Amino acid sequence: MSQPGAEQGTPDVGDRLASVLRPVRAGNGFEEALEQVLQVVRLGLVPSGERLPAERDLADRLGISRVTLREVLKVLQEQGLVEARRGRYGGTFVLPRGHTTGEDELRRRLKGIDVEDTLRFREVLEVGAAGLCAAHGLTEEQADRLRDALARTHDAPLTEYRRLDTMLHLTLAELSGSPSLTAQYAAVRATLNDLLDCIPLLVRNLEHSQQQHTALVEAVLDEDAEASREIMREHCSGTAALLRGFLG
Structure with missing residues (x-):
């Protein structure tokens, strides 16, 4: 039976x-x-x-x-x-649905935030910045800044990862040569980090993100604008998928 x-x-x-x-x-x-x-x-x-x-x-x-x-x-x-x-x-x-501290805090932070707008605007800014950096090319000093920002994420302990990940993305925005883009990105990233801080750090996701970061930096340094935009678009899509999943 x-x-x-x-x-x-x-x-x-x-x-x-x-x-x-x-x-x-x-x-x-x-x-x-x-x-x-x-x-x-x-x-x-x-x-x-x-x-x-x-x-x-x-x-x-x-x-x-x-x-x-x-x-x-x-x-x-x-x-x-x-x-x-x-x-x-x-x-x-x-299992029966519970309400963890993370969930409660996440939903508190969601009040007044248009998540889809935030994710789409972030993607537009990040993809644009990556494309600009690759299309215009970087000086050797700028290229070293980008490589250093990437290296710091590779060596980061979990407690520091999101901060250093933010620094890598912000560096790319700054190197795009558009102060307006950089300012807008800083604002949208702050909102995004409020949400990311309420979901767990997943080792598999971090490993995957690091692979994408490495490929992205290589594409930018190779001045391959199309590849840079596509890698960044996929990277943003992965973050969006995680947030949508945890937001339910």
Whole structure:
């Protein structure tokens, strides 16, 4: 006899998830997969106490490896949103919704903030700054500033990472040669940091961000404006996916 959460419930769950889960893009696979699974949980598409679809099913729906999916599920476990159970009727089960300090603080900070506007404006400024730096070229002194800002993020302890990440992006804005762009970016980044400070630092995401940072700096120094803009656009998209996921 089947028990609650056994396989006979999975097709119904799968039907409910069809409108949310979709193959992610290669560039931000972890971030976009996390966004989608967080949406599933926060929207209640899998009710409290029920099991998420099997790892193979979820990985296939998202177009990611099971290794990446397990990293996504680990984040959800650390946030107290799901729990893993072993045994014949085991799997990953959705826990009752709680309200962590982080969630409460995040929602307090959200008051009066148009998140989508903030994310889109940030992308416009960052993509524009990267393109300008590459198109106009940097002096050797400017190139050294950019390399140094990148190196500091690589060596940063977790407690300092977001501050040094901000400095790298602000350096790129300053090197664009537009004081107006720099001022606007500083303002939008301050708003963005208020939101980022309320979500956890995810090691997988930081590693991915560092890869993108390195590729971005290389493209700027190679004076490849198109590649610089595209890498920055994808980088901003990854951050936006994380925030949308945690904002629910």
